Amino acid sequence: MKIFAHRGLSGFYPENTMLSFKKCINLDLYGIELDVQKTKDNHLVVIHDEKVDRTFNSTSYVKNMTLKELKSLNSSFNGYENNPECKIPTLKEVLILFKPTKFIINIELKNNKINYKNLEEDVVNLIKELKMERRVIISSFKMKSVKKIKKICPKLKTAYLISEKFYKLRIKNLIFYKMVSNKCSFANPSFVLIDKQFIKKCHGRDLEVLSYTVNNIENYQKLSNLKCDGIFTDYPNIFSTINK
Template structure:
């Protein structure tokens, strides 16, 4: 089963920082997951929220700030403010860190709320510059974005992110149809919408199921029984132990 460190080893270290990613390198896992936004001056940065304030001090939308302004931001946790690895990193920094390893990088494009013009092409060009096309998986809640990725480079694997909100408006049949229309290799559902029918029907269509965000041992054991293909977790070492004990 594929296990990804969600925003790095974020259960113990500051999410989406180089520090959290470095703490994931020696774990027996498939890869890391991260989120990408784009700054005012066109730099791809790794940050979950569209705005500052929750993890880092400062305020404002990422898209309205330059990279230099973001670098000046510090963690809200005073104990780690001085740590150089606890700044907002660029996607390029993370690619360079992961390249010498065997890990996969799941890049989630955060463009379901804020539209970043050309972000798909920017990401693909950066990935190609580092010759990491086979080591990258790109996911998004925005299915139009996934279609653009396929048009730009059909060799890069993609995943359609879905949660409870999606299933309020779409049936499972329509969701899986959308996956096929986007040429997705994976569907990434939230743990609270996963059931036997979803896993079975996805597998029938050749779509692998990787679930987010799994931090409960009880839920993990349920997912093992359902035979999902992977999980994203803030506690990769703990979840990996549960997998090894139950497979």
């Protein structure tokens, strides 16, 4: 099973920081997962929440702060408040870190709540600039963004993120139809949605299944038995050792 480090080695270090990502490099992993948003001055930055208050010492929205302002913030992770590697990184910084490795990078576009202008174009342009098209998966909860990515750069692999709430509200067959018609390579569902039927439907449509966020052995074993293709986990160092 493919093991992705969810926001880096986030079970032990501040998520989505250079330190959290660097701690993954020597692990036997398939890849990492990260989240991207845009600053007030149009820079691509790696952070999960639209507001910074959960992980950093401010209460502002990412979209309302410049890159310089975001870089000045300190982590709120206990013991790492003054660590210089625990700042908000740019997407470029993280991609350059992993470019010499074999890691696959799953970039989640965080635009399901805030519609960042040209987010898809800017992410694709950066990937092309670094010549990393074959190393990246781009995921989103917005099918419109997934479709747009494939239109801009057909060679990029895309994934559709599926939450438990969304899956129950929508017509299930329509979700599978949209993933296929928009040429997704992956379905990225919450682990609670995965059963034998879900896996069969995806594999029958040439969709690999990468599940979020798997943090205990029981769920890992269940997904492994169901032939799930991969997981995102906060504890990749633990799961990589039992994945052999």
